[in-house]
Amino acid sequence: MRRLTSILVLLTAVMTVQAEDTPLIGNVLNRQTTSLNGDWHYLVDVQECGYYGYRREKLSYGFFRNAKPQQPEDLIEYDFDKAETMPIPSDWNTRDQRLFFYEGTVWFHRSFNYQPKAGHRTLLYFGAVNYEAIVFVNGQEAGRHVGGFTPFNYDVTNLLKAGENFVTVKVDNKRSCENVPTLIFDWWNYGGITRDVLLVDVPQTYIGNYSLQLDRRNPKQLNFSLQLSAKEANRQVTLSIPELKIRQMLTTDANGHVSTSLKVRKLQLWSPEVPKRYGVSLTLGPTDSDASDMVSDSIGFRTIETRGKQLLLNGQPIFLRGISIHEEKPNGGGRANGPEDAHTLLSWAKELGCNFVRLAHYPHNEYMVREAERMGLMVWSEIPVYWTIAWTDDDTFANASRQLNDMIRRDQNRCNVIIWSIANETPHGKERDTFLSRLSRQAHDTDSTRLVSMAMEVLAASNYHNKLQDNMNEYVDVISFNQYIGWYRDVKDAAKMTWEIPYDKPVIVSEFGGGAKYGLHGAKNQRWTEEFQENLYRENTAMLDKIDGLAGTTPWILKDFRSPRRLLTGVQDYYNRKGLFSDQGQKKKAFYVLKEWYEGKK
Numbered sequence: 001m002r003r004l005t006s007i008l009v010l011l012t013a014v015m016t017v018q019a020e021d022t023p024l025i026g027n028v029l030n031r032q033t034t035s036l037n038g039d040w041h042y043l044v045d046v047q048e049c050g051y052y053g054y055r056r057e058k059l060s061y062g063f064f065r066n067a068k069p070q071q072p073e074d075l076i077e078y079d080f081d082k083a084e085t086m087p088i089p090s091d092w093n094t095r096d097q098r099l100f101f102y103e104g105t106v107w108f109h110r111s112f113n114y115q116p117k118a119g120h121r122t123l124l125y126f127g128a129v130n131y132e133a134i135v136f137v138n139g140q141e142a143g144r145h146v147g148g149f150t151p152f153n154y155d156v157t158n159l160l161k162a163g164e165n166f167v168t169v170k171v172d173n174k175r176s177c178e179n180v181p182t183l184i185f186d187w188w189n190y191g192g193i194t195r196d197v198l199l200v201d202v203p204q205t206y207i208g209n210y211s212l213q214l215d216r217r218n219p220k221q222l223n224f225s226l227q228l229s230a231k232e233a234n235r236q237v238t239l240s241i242p243e244l245k246i247r248q249m250l251t252t253d254a255n256g257h258v259s260t261s262l263k264v265r266k267l268q269l270w271s272p273e274v275p276k277r278y279g280v281s282l283t284l285g286p287t288d289s290d291a292s293d294m295v296s297d298s299i300g301f302r303t304i305e306t307r308g309k310q311l312l313l314n315g316q317p318i319f320l321r322g323i324s325i326h327e328e329k330p331n332g333g334g335r336a337n338g339p340e341d342a343h344t345l346l347s348w349a350k351e352l353g354c355n356f357v358r359l360a361h362y363p364h365n366e367y368m369v370r371e372a373e374r375m376g377l378m379v380w381s382e383i384p385v386y387w388t389i390a391w392t393d394d395d396t397f398a399n400a401s402r403q404l405n406d407m408i409r410r411d412q413n414r415c416n417v418i419i420w421s422i423a424n425e426t427p428h429g430k431e432r433d434t435f436l437s438r439l440s441r442q443a444h445d446t447d448s449t450r451l452v453s454m455a456m457e458v459l460a461a462s463n464y465h466n467k468l469q470d471n472m473n474e475y476v477d478v479i480s481f482n483q484y485i486g487w488y489r490d491v492k493d494a495a496k497m498t499w500e501i502p503y504d505k506p507v508i509v510s511e512f513g514g515g516a517k518y519g520l521h522g523a524k525n526q527r528w529t530e531e532f533q534e535n536l537y538r539e540n541t542a543m544l545d546k547i548d549g550l551a552g553t554t555p556w557i558l559k560d561f562r563s564p565r566r567l568l569t570g571v572q573d574y575y576n577r578k579g580l581f582s583d584q585g586q587k588k589k590a591f592y593v594l595k596e597w598y599e600g601k602k
């Protein structure tokens with residue numbers, strides 16, 4: 001038995017190396033793909049006995065083998081084909097009532113017929129899996145990923161076969177201090193395969209990722225760079241933007257990389273009023289042994305910069321009329337994950353008079369960002385470095401750094417994304433400053449065309465004077481902070497408040513607000529009534545008008561959202577009730593106060 005186990009362990013180790021962690025492929029939505037969305041079988045494995053033995057040793061014959069009894073006496077204690085199914089993408093919490101509060105391991109499994117193309121490669125792509133995913137194809141491990149809100153892909157060419165195949169994913173959403181986000185957070189810890197699953201068919205060498213954006217300071221210059229999936233020199237790359245009569249031939253260097261700058265005239269810049277995007281196509285010329293590759297995209301061009309306390313879009317001062325949004329379905333909770341959900345949520349923001357949305361507190365799905373670009377909404381995108389992270393843990397930093405990189409690499413060509421946020425409400429301290437300043441540098445080095453910020457806090461006033469002080473001011477381009485006057489503090493004193501933001505940078509109030517139960521009415525000093533929230537918005541907006549350098553706000557929040565930290569029976573019932581819309585999409589009175597205020601900011 002012991003000898004057999006060691007042979008099996010050895011075999012597994014050898015087989016695992018076949019599928020490497022492949023750099024994130026860019027613009028997957030415009031590639032040759034086969035969707036694996038649909039009904040997947042699932043097994044809830046509270047004690048992870050499909051992965052670990054009773055000595056907590058890793059099993060080489062775990063559930064990922066999808067074993068079937070061969071002889072009558074064979075003992076197999078799981079059978080995916082008989083197990084229940086749920087539609088993927090989704091979260092298990094709202095798909096199976098027994099799993100509403102569940103945090104742990106769930107196995108997902110589906111089989112599929114696939115005919116790999118000769119001479120081509122196949123990537124297995126996940127839009128997101130919360131939180132830890134261990135992915136197996138035909139019983140062989142393809143890879144492991146942590147982080148619930150960013151995409152990842154594996155080259156599974158060597159694991160697939162013509163005909164019947166199966167994929168098995170061990171998903172675990174247990175929280176822990178070292179994770180990103182950490183142990184506690186004010187949103188529902190939806191578990192599962194929450195976004196698209198795709199098989200991506202590409203040539204042996206393909207267009208890995210690329211960036212095409214207007215130079216941050218020079219609106220007459222386009223900067224283009226492209227990285228092949230392999231370090232192949234002398235490959236022909238063609239960039240064409242027919243509407244601009246641009247057709248540029250480029251040749252890759254020894255690293256399989258090209259970059260160039262192009263002078264452009266008569267460019268219609270992207271703006272909320274005119275969300276203009278250009279058709280772009282990228283072609284990788286064929287070689288004798290390899291087919292060509294082609295990717296098309298719709299890309300807008302704009303400049304975003306700061307000048308002192310001013311925020312400038314396309315060189316013009318702009319006020320960000322924003323709202324914060326969680327990635328939850330418009331009606332009734334559950335992870336949002338498609339173009340329809342995105343369109344509905346963003347239409348509500350448009351109704352408010354918004355030109356900007358803060359996608360909190362983690363990268364939302366790609367449909368959300370692309371739909372916002374199409375609808376003329378600028379975006380603040382954030383990684384879940386939220387509250388008190390394990391600042392001195394190297395793995396925690398590597399995790400946060402990877403999420404930042406993947407967030408940027410996925411959306412680097414979305415011109416409506418103007419701000420990368422590296423954190424929310426983090427406690428002051430040396431370790432924190434070191435951690436965050438490294439992330440800020442990484443964001444600036446990775447992407448020179450956008451601004452970097454984070455949500456700081458102003459937790460108290462002395463003698464009605466609020467002063468923001470944060471060492472991180474020098475590492476961000478825009479000073480953003482959350483404040484809850486009227487709700488968590490100084491309930492009656494908004495009108496008396498004065499503000500001091502001693503930094504010569506634009507200011508965004510990234511959160512303010514208060515809760516109300518839709519349909520609950522009463523005196524304006526009665527908590528939880530719509531009148532209380534309405535009054536809070538009236539007083540806060542008047543107070544914010546006094547802030548020097550205020551360049552935008554993203555009140556908390558568009559819609560009531562689920563949170564395990566909100567337990568007031570009959571009012572919260574596991575919902576954070578600070579939405580301007582109820583969880584069923586009904587407008588609360590405060591909605592109209594903000595809409596009116598934004599009218600005046602146009």
Ligand code: GCU
Pocket residue numbers: 186361424425482511556576578
């Ligand atoms: C915080 C935090 C949010 C939270 C909100 C609240 O500021 O950033 O995630 O939901 O406050 O208390 O409602």
